[in-house]
Amino acid sequence: MLEYLLKLYKKPRLIIIDLFLVNLAVFSSFILRFDESWLLHFEFNYLVAITIISLFVLYFSSLYNKMWQYASMSELYSIFKATLAINTLFVIYLYFFRVSFPRSIIAINLMTDIFFLGGMRFALRLLKDFLNRNQNNKSKNRVLIIGAGDAAEMIIREMQKHPEIGKRIIGLVDDDPAKQALEIHGYKVLGKTKKIPQLIEEYDVDEVIIAIPSAEGKTIKRFYELSNKKNVKVEIVPGVYEILKGDVSLNQIREVKVEDLLRRDQVDLISSEISAYLEAKTILVSGGGGSIGSEICRQIAKFNPEQIIILDINENTTYFLERDLKENYPNLELISIIGSIRDKNKLEKVFNEYSPDVVFHAAAHKHVPLMETSPEEAVKNNILGTRNLSQTAADFEIDRFVLISTDKAVNPTNVMGASKRAAEMIIQTINKQVKTKFMAVRFGNVLGSQGSVIPLFKKQIAKGGPLTVTHKDITRYFMTIPEASQLVIQAGALGKGGEVFVLDMGEPVKIMELAEDLIALSGLTPYEDIDIDVIGLRPGEKLYEELLCDTEDNIATEHERIFINNLGAVNQQFLAKHLQRLESLAKKGTVNEIILALVDLVDTYQPRRDNVKKVDFKNNKKSS
Structure with missing residues (x-):
C-alpha cells in the first residue's frame, strides 16, 4: 500500500x-x-x-x-x-x-x-x-530498553525506520522519578531498573539493550545481572569513548563485554592546552603500531597535527594502523617508518629528515615472564633504547618528550618493571641538561591490549577452559586504551619538564572476579560449565600492583585524574656509570649479572629470590 x-x-x-x-x-x-x-x-x-x-x-x-x-x-x-x-x-x-x-x-x-x-x-x-x-508488533524479538535518554530515543527512532530488523520494543526502564510513565515515540517508561526481572517475565522479553553510554562499570554490571536470564540477549550502546560524534546507530549496539563492566567516567580533556602543543606540529610516536601507541596516534589525529610519524619495528601492525588512520583522517599527513629505537643512526636520520616537535615514546618490551628469562632484551630496548631516543630528541631540541611508563616501575619485583623505572630515571636526568621538556606517565593495565589477560581468558573459554589465574587474591588496576591514551596526551600538555605523572586508575580489580564475569558474559556458568584454576604467581609477578613508592607523594595538577610523583633526584654520574655497565652486560652478561646490575641501579628493585640463584642482594655479592 x-x-x-x-x-x-x-x-x-x-x-x-x-x-x-x-x-x-x-x-x-x-x-x-x-x-x-x-x-x-x-x-x-x-x-x-x-x-x-x-x-x-x-x-x-x-x-x-x-x-x-x-x-x-x-x-x-x-x-x-x-x-x-x-x-x-x-x-x-x-x-x-x-x-x-x-x-x-x-x-x-x-x-x-x-x-x-x-x-x-x-x-x-x-x-x-x-x-x-504493525509490522514491528508482529516480529518475534521483544526488546526492553534500559535508559530513557538521548541514546534510547535514537535507538527507538532507528528501529521505527527499520522494521526489517525484526525487533519489537515493549518499553523502557529508567531510575529517574521524573521519567516514570512518560513516553518516547509512543513507548512508555514501565518503571525503574529494579523491575527488569519482572518485566522480562511479564512481557517474555528476548533482548535487553542498555542505552546509557555514560554509565559506570558497576552500574552496567548491576543492569547485566538483572537482565542476564535464560534465553535473554543483553546488549549495550557503546560508551562515550567509542561513539565519536555522540550519535547512536543500530550497528553500534553490541553484546556486553567485560570492558563495559569496568567502564569508568569519561575523561574530560582540557582541549585548548592539548591543541597548543599538537596542532600544526609534527608528532613522532615510537611503538606507534602497538596497543597504546596506535591509540595515541588516533587521539593525536583529532587535534590537526601537521604530520604524524609512526615508528615501529612491527610492519604488520604499522600497516593496519596506517590504513585505519588514512580512512578516518584522509587529510592527515602520515609517515610510517619501520625501525627500532635501538638503532641510534636510524633515529638521527629520522629526526634530521622530519624534525619532529613532540615525541610520545611507547616502544617497549612489556611481557613480565618473558623479560625474566631474557633480561638483556629489556635492557637493550626499554633502557638503552629510551636513552637513544631521548638523547636524539635532546640533540634536535624538540619541544616535548613523553615516556609511557607503568605501575610495575613502583617497587619493582621483575625485570620489566625495573627497566621501566630505569627509563624514568633517564628522563629525569636528561631533562636537567637540555631545553626539551621530558616527562613520563605511569599507569596500570589497559583492557584489550596485546598480551593482556582478557584475550587470554577468551581463548581459554573458546577451548572449553579452564581459565588460569595465578592467585585467588591477585588484583590489578585497569583502564581502557582510549582513556589511557587521552590522559597521556593531557599529561603531555601539563608537563613543565622532569615530572613522572601517575594517572588515577580507580579501584583495583580482582582477576578472579574478572574471570568469573567473562565466563558469565559468554553465556556460561563459572565452575559448572568452565572451571577456574589457580596456578601460582609467575616469575617476577606481584600480588598487588602499586602506583606510588612508600617514599613518594602525589601532587595534584589542574586535571583531576592526573597527579605528579614527588620522586627523588637522580645523580647523573651514578646513572651514566650503571648504564654503561648494563650496556656491556646486555652483550655478554648472564641473567644473574644483569639482574644484579639492575638492583644496583634501581634501589627499590627486589627480585624474587627463586628467579636469581646464588646472589645475595642485601650485601650485593654472590653467595657461596
Whole structure:
C-alpha cells in the first residue's frame, strides 16, 4: 500500500492535487470566517487568481524534492515558506488590481493552506509509521530498553525506520522519578531498573539493550545481572569513548563485554592546552603500531597535527594502523617508518629528515615472564633504547618528550618493571641538561591490549577452559586504551619538564572476579560449565600492583585524574656509570649479572629470590 502511494507522489500529480487543496483552503477560510453566509462574500475570480499564483510558486518550490514518508520539521518549514509566498503574492495582486477582499481571510487562509498542504504530506509519514509499528508488533524479538535518554530515543527512532530488523520494543526502564510513565515515540517508561526481572517475565522479553553510554562499570554490571536470564540477549550502546560524534546507530549496539563492566567516567580533556602543543606540529610516536601507541596516534589525529610519524619495528601492525588512520583522517599527513629505537643512526636520520616537535615514546618490551628469562632484551630496548631516543630528541631540541611508563616501575619485583623505572630515571636526568621538556606517565593495565589477560581468558573459554589465574587474591588496576591514551596526551600538555605523572586508575580489580564475569558474559556458568584454576604467581609477578613508592607523594595538577610523583633526584654520574655497565652486560652478561646490575641501579628493585640463584642482594655479592 505504501509503495503504491509513493508511485502517485510525482511532481505533475502533486501539483494538481496541491492546486485543488489551495482552492479548498480558500473555500474553508470563507466558511470559517462567515459560517452559512460565506457565499455572500465569496467571488469565484478569487480562485482564478489564487490558482495562477499557486501554480507559479509550487512549480518553482522545493516541495517536490522531498521524500515525504520521512517528513519532519524541515519539511514543515518548506511548506510554510511556500504558503507564505502564495499568500503574499495574492495580497499584492489584490492591492494592485484593487480587488475587494475581506482582510481577515488572509490570515485564516495562510493557516488552512498549511493545514491542507502539510496534512496531505504528513499523512504519508503517519501511514508509514503506522504500517511499521504493525509490522514491528508482529516480529518475534521483544526488546526492553534500559535508559530513557538521548541514546534510547535514537535507538527507538532507528528501529521505527527499520522494521526489517525484526525487533519489537515493549518499553523502557529508567531510575529517574521524573521519567516514570512518560513516553518516547509512543513507548512508555514501565518503571525503574529494579523491575527488569519482572518485566522480562511479564512481557517474555528476548533482548535487553542498555542505552546509557555514560554509565559506570558497576552500574552496567548491576543492569547485566538483572537482565542476564535464560534465553535473554543483553546488549549495550557503546560508551562515550567509542561513539565519536555522540550519535547512536543500530550497528553500534553490541553484546556486553567485560570492558563495559569496568567502564569508568569519561575523561574530560582540557582541549585548548592539548591543541597548543599538537596542532600544526609534527608528532613522532615510537611503538606507534602497538596497543597504546596506535591509540595515541588516533587521539593525536583529532587535534590537526601537521604530520604524524609512526615508528615501529612491527610492519604488520604499522600497516593496519596506517590504513585505519588514512580512512578516518584522509587529510592527515602520515609517515610510517619501520625501525627500532635501538638503532641510534636510524633515529638521527629520522629526526634530521622530519624534525619532529613532540615525541610520545611507547616502544617497549612489556611481557613480565618473558623479560625474566631474557633480561638483556629489556635492557637493550626499554633502557638503552629510551636513552637513544631521548638523547636524539635532546640533540634536535624538540619541544616535548613523553615516556609511557607503568605501575610495575613502583617497587619493582621483575625485570620489566625495573627497566621501566630505569627509563624514568633517564628522563629525569636528561631533562636537567637540555631545553626539551621530558616527562613520563605511569599507569596500570589497559583492557584489550596485546598480551593482556582478557584475550587470554577468551581463548581459554573458546577451548572449553579452564581459565588460569595465578592467585585467588591477585588484583590489578585497569583502564581502557582510549582513556589511557587521552590522559597521556593531557599529561603531555601539563608537563613543565622532569615530572613522572601517575594517572588515577580507580579501584583495583580482582582477576578472579574478572574471570568469573567473562565466563558469565559468554553465556556460561563459572565452575559448572568452565572451571577456574589457580596456578601460582609467575616469575617476577606481584600480588598487588602499586602506583606510588612508600617514599613518594602525589601532587595534584589542574586535571583531576592526573597527579605528579614527588620522586627523588637522580645523580647523573651514578646513572651514566650503571648504564654503561648494563650496556656491556646486555652483550655478554648472564641473567644473574644483569639482574644484579639492575638492583644496583634501581634501589627499590627486589627480585624474587627463586628467579636469581646464588646472589645475595642485601650485601650485593654472590653467595657461596
